[in-house]
Amino acid sequence: MNIFWDAEKYKKDFSFVPQYGEAVMDLLDAAPGSRVIDLGCGNGALTEQLAARGYDVTGVDASAEMLELAREGHQELKFLPGNALDFTLDEPVDAVFSNAVLHWIDADKQQAMLDHIASQIKPDGLLVCEFGGKGCAETVHAALEKRFAAHGLHYRRTFYFPTVGEYAPLLEKAGFRVEFATLFDRPTKQNGPDGLADWIRMFDTAPFSGVDPALAAQIIDETVEDLRPVLLHDGVWYVDYVRIRFKVRKL
Numbered sequence: 625m626n627i628f629w630d631a632e633k634y635k636k637d638f639s640f641v642p643q644y645g646e647a648v649m650d651l652l653d654a655a656p657g658s659r660v661i662d663l664g665c666g667n668g669a670l671t672e673q674l675a676a677r678g679y680d681v682t683g684v685d686a687s688a689e690m691l692e693l694a695r696e697g698h699q700e701l702k703f704l705p706g707n708a709l710d711f712t713l714d715e716p717v718d719a720v721f722s723n724a725v726l727h728w729i730d731a732d733k734q735q736a737m738l739d740h741i742a743s744q745i746k747p748d749g750l751l752v753c754e755f756g757g758k759g760c761a762e763t764v765h766a767a768l769e770k771r772f773a774a775h776g777l778h779y780r781r782t783f784y785f786p787t788v789g790e791y792a793p794l795l796e797k798a799g800f801r802v803e804f805a806t807l808f809d810r811p812t813k814q815n816g817p818d819g820l821a822d823w824i825r826m827f828d829t830a831p832f833s834g835v836d837p838a839l840a841a842q843i844i845d846e847t848v849e850d851l852r853p854v855l856l857h858d859g860v861w862y863v864d865y866v867r868i869r870f871k872v873r874k875l
Contacts (some may be wrong), residue, residue, distance in 0.1 A: 633811050644810070660720070664685055664724070666686070668694030668722065679719075681701065683703040708741065716749070718747070719749055722754075727785055738800075753869070756785060758790075758866060791870070807866065819861035
C-alpha cells in the first residue's frame with residue numbers, strides 16, 4: 625500500500641469512508657458464522673459491522689496506527705497485521721471483504737494481489753470489494769496537476785482507478801467468476817470549511833513527497849481556490865468520487 629495514515633485524523637474527519645462501506649456489505653451473502661476477512665480494516669468500524677451480521681470476522685491492515693485504534697475500540701474482535709499482497713491465514717476463509725483499499729495498490733501489483741487473495745479463499749468463496757474507479761477525484765487531480773506544472777513540478781499519480789472492463793479480466797485470471805460489477809459516480813461530502821484541503825492532505829500525500837512544505841501549502845491553497853466554484857456547494861465541499869464495486873466467486 626503506497627500511503628501512510630494519520631489514523632486519529634482519519635477517524636475524526638473521514639468517517640464517511642467506513643459509512644459508505646456498509647452498503648457494500650449487502651453483496652456479502654455468505655452464511656452466518658462464515659469466516660470473513662476484512663481486508664484493510666482501518667479502525668475496525670466495518671469489522672464491527674461484519675461481526676454484527678453474524679460473521680466470524682478478522683480485520684487485517686498494514687497500518688500499525690490503524691490496528692492500534694481498531695484494537696482499542698473493538699477489544700472483542702480479532703485483528704492481524706498484513707497487507708493485500710502478503711497477508712497469511714491458518715486456513716482459507718469463506719470470504720474476503722474490502723472497502724476503499726485496493727486502489728492504493730500499485731497497478732503493476734494488482735494481478736499478484738488478486739492471485740494472493742484468491743489463495744486465501746476457499747473454493748466457492750467470495751471476494752466482495754469496492755474501491756476507486758476510473759475518473760475518481762479527477763477534478764481534484766487535474767487541478768493539482770496544473771498547479772504542480774505551474775511551479776515546475778511533476779504531479780505523480782499513484783492511484784489505480786480501473787474500469788470494469790479493465791479489472792474483470794484480472795479477477796478472472798486469478799480464478800474468480802464475476803457475479804456483480806458496477807462503476808458509478810458518488811460525489812462525496814467533506815467535513816468542515818477546509819474539507820477539500822484536508823482531503824488532499826489526508827489522501828494525496830505521495831505527489832508532495834520531497835516538496836518544500838511551504839510550497840506544498842501554497843499549491844494546496846491555490847488548488848482550493850481554483851476549485852471553489854466547482855466543488856463547493858452551499859458551503860459544503862464535495863469530491864467527485866467514482867467507485868467500482870465487485871462481487872466475485874472463487875472457482
